[in-house]
Amino acid sequence: MDQEREAKVMNNHHFLIVFYPIQGHINPSLQLAKNIVRNGARVTLATQNSGLKQIKSLPTLKGLSYASISGDQGDDDSQNRKDFSSSVLEFRCTGSQNLANLVRKFSADGEPVTLIVYTILLPWVAVVARDLQVPSAFLFNQCATVFSIFVRFFNSKDGLHHGEMDPPISIKLPALPLFSSRDLPTSLLPDDPMSGFIVPIILEHIQILEQDPASFVLINTFEGLEQEPIKEITNMKVISVGPLVPSAFCDGNDLTDKSFGGDLFSKSEDYFQWLDSKPKGSVIYVSFGSLVVLKNEQKEEILHALVEFGRPFLWFSDQPTNAKLVEEAWAIGVRAKQNGESIIERGELKKCLDIVMGGGDRGNEMKENAVKWRHLAIQAVKEGGSTYNNLKRLLDMETVIMKAIMSR
Structure with a gap:
């Protein structure tokens, strides 16, 4: 491959990030997208049409775009009438084919997707990616300890779940205190209203990650905070990319980046004035x-x-x-x-x-x-820090993939 073509490869990473449109999933997805774009890659964020319409103001950055991959019409009233589980199921039914069509369109337009990133609740995205022979990564928006617990419960080798809803009395993770049932994520407990819905999805996530050795997990944490829980996950490739918070509050590279930018609710400035009127702390x-x-x-x-x-x-x-x-x-x-x-x-x-x-x-x-x-979190995202290096590592991995695509 000549130098001109190799330079083109280096500057044509294309990440497709698929997320479910609730605030706790929108924020880390958007911040990861902004961090990647600032490193010279292109990112497309995709979700339900209704979700995109509910977001009050989407960030505008060069290299950042948005796409709908659901069949809904974005009718707020009809979406609000649906319960949460029905909405997630509908997204799966309509989103799978639409996602595949979107990826094919990008390829036909000369902008092939080199990595599909997906958030929790959307394990089907990894299946679509595998069928299209596009690498995928699971963006886990919680801490590494929670993901370690999920792996301990649902891994196929010696998982503690074994098809039962009752958790064990305790779980021991390296360098952490003993976790009793009251310390576990509530979705694992049989009396939690969301358990019957969430547990099968988490199980599917873990099974898919185990079945695809090329996939990996991006976790919203940093090594200085959770080094041992990250090391505990030995059967999957794990990359810490956190804390996924606006640049002005961590690395300071973009002081204008003070908000995630994907609010589902109208902003109110009143509470800022109220906060400013109170003594510090x-x-x-x-x-x-x-x-x-x-x-x-x-x-x-x-x-x-x-x-x-x-x-x-x-x-x-x-x-x-x-x-x-x-x-x-x-x-x-x-x-x-x-x-x-x-x-x-x-x-x-x-x-x-x-x-x-x-x-x-x-x-x-x-x-x-x-x-x-807080100091360790800032150090992680600054140049030379663990998260900074991990993001560079992720882009290097994408370069290898992009070269392979362009040499076909």
């Missing part, structure tokens, strides 16, 4: 996650605890595995204890808030640890 931020289901009694206890504690708070919308890591592995928080009815009472919450927000030794240690992890 005084506001409590309450966050639950996209798909969490809380009992009404639990919501009441949380609300009363926050009001009685007397500090300002933002209620946004606890994930047990994260809680375990936050308290026992990373030492940046405390985990509230449930009562006999699996409710965290307001008195327990107030006690935990006092530890974290107060000026005691333990609270101060948590603040120091938070600063330490």
